[in-house]
Amino acid sequence: MSTSRTPGVRHIRLKIVRKPAFACFLLWIGCWIIANTSIYIHRSIFAGYCTEEKSKRIFARLCHDYKQGVLTGDVCDDLCVTQTMVYKQCLYYDKGKKVIQADWNSQPVILKSKLENFSSYDRLYLLDERETRSIQDIDILLFTALEVKRALGLEVKNTTVPQLWAKQLKDKRDSYSRAELASMWSLLQQEEYVLFRLLQDLSKHVPRVMGSCGHFYVVEYLTAGHAWHHSLFSVETLVNPSWRDSSRKVLWRTINEIALSFLELIRHFENDFSHHLHLCDIKPENFAIRSDLTVVAIDVDMAFFEPKMRNILEQNCTADEDCNFFDCFSRCNTKTNKCTAERSNSNLQVICDKIFRPLFISKLSELRMYHPLQSQLRNAVLRCSELSIHGVTDKKTMEVTFLELYDLLKAWQR
Ligand SMILES: Nc1ncnc2c1ncn2[C@@H]1O[C@H](COP(=O)(O)OP(=O)(O)OP(=O)(O)O)[C@@H](O)[C@H]1O
């Protein structure tokens, strides 16, 4: 009896011993796989991502140039002398613009510049030419107008030009210093700065420009979108704090307001300027939300007014695919082998496809609320996104689609 029992006991023991060993082995394999994939993901996502060391060095060079009298600006003192503006973190990829978050009197702000070094921008050759003589205001007006024409393809009235100059420069009577002129010139070479400045008083859908130092301009800090976030914009952080432990209803209400503000932005960019403003790089990361839930275009490097858009689109082609410029498409005329200058899709179509579709359809499944209007809205968003696939571009269909979305969002709001 006892001999026959022993193997049984042993068998059980072995089982007991083997199970945790096997579990350990699985766990070890699992950890190994997770560790490797996360290293891989980290490498591929953060390849060329900015570092704190590099960004601080950029500021150090900026302040060095400021102290040397090479450049200036209304926030240079705060950044370089009183230190009321301090580095917080950097937000850019190496190949992109330099985008740095700082705290200014404990408020977050964003500093931006296309290039890291002041010396990398073109010099204003008037400064070399007229070593001694002072530069006349009329020359400044002329040069600024030419630069705006180059950057945005717009003819500006010379009354608009003074608006482009930073506030403290605008109402000045004595002539500009070399550092002031050189700094302004480096800013004028940045299309995004010029566009933000031109639209400051005309649009709430661009960030407020709060000042500058050398080639860096300061804009308000906003809640930027993220493709991976389940609601694209961290809606939870935007919800009015008094509505905390926010119900789904409140979150949906917030998403609804954001979608309405997107529609408002579309209308505004289409109708309210002397030319239609086309957005050719539409993704959640390039938009942000202000605390009053206004949608703001924070990256306008790929935003073009109609005349410049036509220039960009009008290329040689053999097929329609040759006429795609990021999110802005036109058609190939096979007779002349030239793309049509007129854009064939619209801001609305691309926003439906790249913002509304993820916002209302693929993501947010955990937030789903069963409301009769929801399925109608989903269908309307799908139809709108598919317009570009079917090549529908006529004005009437676009208008009907816009109004359908607008009415559904408004109805839901009530
Ligand atoms: N005003 C702002 N408030 C908060 N975050 C901002 C602001 N401006 C930019 N950012 C953040 O910095 C990121 C990069 O800014 P931006 O898109 O202007 O630079 P970029 O170099 O053109 O980027 P990319 O080429 O990848 O689109 C944004 O995606 C956003 O997350």
Ligand SMILES: *[C@@H]1O[C@H](CO)[C@@H](O)[C@H](O)[C@H]1NC(C)=O
């Ligand atoms: C900026 O200037 C620094 C020092 O002058 C130099 O080392 C660096 O290569 C420059 N960067 C660029 C992009 O020109």
Ligand SMILES: *[C@@H]1O[C@H](CO)[C@@H](O)[C@H](O)[C@H]1NC(C)=O
């Ligand atoms: C504006 O520019 C026009 C030419 O484009 C010029 O004739 C006119 O004098 C300028 N006005 C001012 C105030 O400089």
Ligand SMILES: *[C@@H]1O[C@H](CO)[C@@H](O)[C@H](O)[C@H]1NC(C)=O
């Ligand atoms: C486009 O085509 C024309 C004639 O077919 C040619 O002269 C021109 O150089 C081409 N332009 C480009 C950018 O390829």
Ligand SMILES: [Mg+2]
């Ligand atoms: Mg961007």
